[in-house]
Amino acid sequence: QVRLEQSGPQVKEPGASVKLSCQTSGYNFLKWPIYWVRRAPGQGPEWLGWIVPETGVALYADAQRDRLALTTDTSTSTSFMELRGLTSADSARYYCARGAGANFWCDNWGPGTQVTVSS
Amino acid sequence: DIVMTQSPDSLAVSLGDQVTVNCKSSSTVVSTANNKIHLAWYQVKEGQPPKLLLYWATDRPFGVPDRFSATASGTDFTLTISRLEAEDAALYYCQQYYGTPTFGQGTKVEIK
Numbered sequence: 636q637v638r639l640e641q642s643g644p645q646v647k648e649p650g651a652s653v654k655l656s657c658q659t660s661g662y663n664f665l666k667w668p669i670y671w672v673r674r675a676p677g678q679g680p681e682w683l684g685w686i687v688p689e690t691g692v693a694l695y696a697d698a699q700r701d702r703l704a705l706t707t708d709t710s711t712s713t714s715f716m717e718l719r720g721l722t723s724a725d726s727a728r729y730y731c732a733r734g735a736g737a738n739f740w741c742d743n744w745g746p747g748t749q750v751t752v753s754s
Numbered sequence: 755d756i757v758m759t760q761s762p763d764s765l766a767v768s769l770g771d772q773v774t775v776n777c778k779s780s781s782t783v784v785s786t787a788n789n790k791i792h793l794a795w796y797q798v799k800e801g802q803p804p805k806l807l808l809y810w811a812t813d814r815p816f817g818v819p820d821r822f823s824a825t826a827s828g829t830d831f832t833l834t835i836s837r838l839e840a841e842d843a844a845l846y847y848c849q850q851y852y853g854t855p856t857f858g859q860g861t862k863v864e865i866k
Contacts, residue, residue, distance in 0.1 A: 670855075672804075679758075679847060680796075680804070682855040696854060697755075730803055738851050740794035742815065744803035 637661040639731055639745035646751045647721050654717040655748050657731030664712035665689040668734035670741050671705065671716045673750075675727040685734055686714060694737070721752045756780050756850050760858035766866040773835040775861045777848035782829060785852065791826050792852035795833050798845040798860075807846075808833070840865055 642656040657669060671683040684695040686705040693705045702719040714731055729748045732741035757780040767773050783792045791811035796804040807818055811826040821836045835842055843865050848858040 674798075679859040680849075680857040682857070694854070732804075735809070738853075738855065740806060740809040740849065740851060741804070742806050742809075744805075746803055 637733060637743040639733065639743060641729075641731060641745040641748045644749040644751070646753065648754055649722055649752055651721050651752075652717060652719040653721060653725075653750055654715055655729055655731075655750070657714045657716070657745055659712045659714070659733070662733070664707075665709060668737050668739075669705075669707070669714040670732045670734045671714075671729065672732060672741070673725075673727040673729045674747075675724075678727075680730075681727075683716070683729075685737065687737060688712075688714070692737075721750075723752050726750060726752045755856050756783065756853045758848050758850055758856055758858040760846075760848060760861050762861060763859070764862035764864065766864040767838050768866045769838055769840060771838050773838055773842070773863055775833040775835075775846050775848075775863070777831040777833070777858050779829045779831070779850055779852075783850040783852035791831075792850055793826065793831055794849045794851065795822075795824060796847045796849065797842075798847065799843075804847070835863070838863075838865070 638660045640658045665688050668685040668687045670685040672680045674680045686693040688707040704717045706715045732744040759778045761776045793811040795808040798804045812824050823834050825832045845860045
């Protein structure tokens with residue numbers, strides 16, 4: 636059974652950084668990209684990037700390229716997302732998901748992590 | 755980026771009726787390499803993560819009821835829910851993966 640478990644809610648001040656985790660189980664972590672997607676209230680989902688654990692190759696959305704970093708720990712089948720320079724516009728629920736491939740759909744999703752940016 | 759535009763933003767439908775959700779892409783999402791339509795549909799219920807409903811525009815993953823179906827014509831895509839059930843009340847999103855992935859803004863389906 637494929638499972639993606641995400642870290643707990645975060646409250647950050649503007650300008651800070653946040654690092655979220657996504658621990659997976661039930662499948663070969665190395666072979667499937669991990670996508671990061673966020674959804675703010677009243678808005679459609681926004682793809683942030685994906686990373687292929689086997690190679691470490693990552694692709695980032697242009698809008699986030701300069702302040703987003705995706706990494707993995709293959710020893711624990713965990714993916715991490717770090718976003719720097721937070722603003723209120725970054726307040727959203729952040730999901731990790733297993734991609735069917737690089738630039739494909741996502742077939743299994745984590746429950747999401749709420750990130751709130753507020754002074 | 756390819757822009758995905760959904761319509762309507764919301765609709766209320768009676769149980770047992772048919773629901774149609776539309777999605778339009780700003781440019782083609784059909785690959786000339788494999789002649790496949792790079793489009794997926796997701797369902798999002800309150801407090802839950804997205805659930806994949808369809809991929810390659812019309813293919814259903816195992817476990818998705820066959821009352822969920824879709825059609826595609828050029829840059830226009832339609833998700834149809836036949837025989838609406840109470841558990842189908844949710845937000846529905848289309849997503850293209852021809853370019854870097856982008857999603858529609860969502861359509862809320864409510865029970866009348």
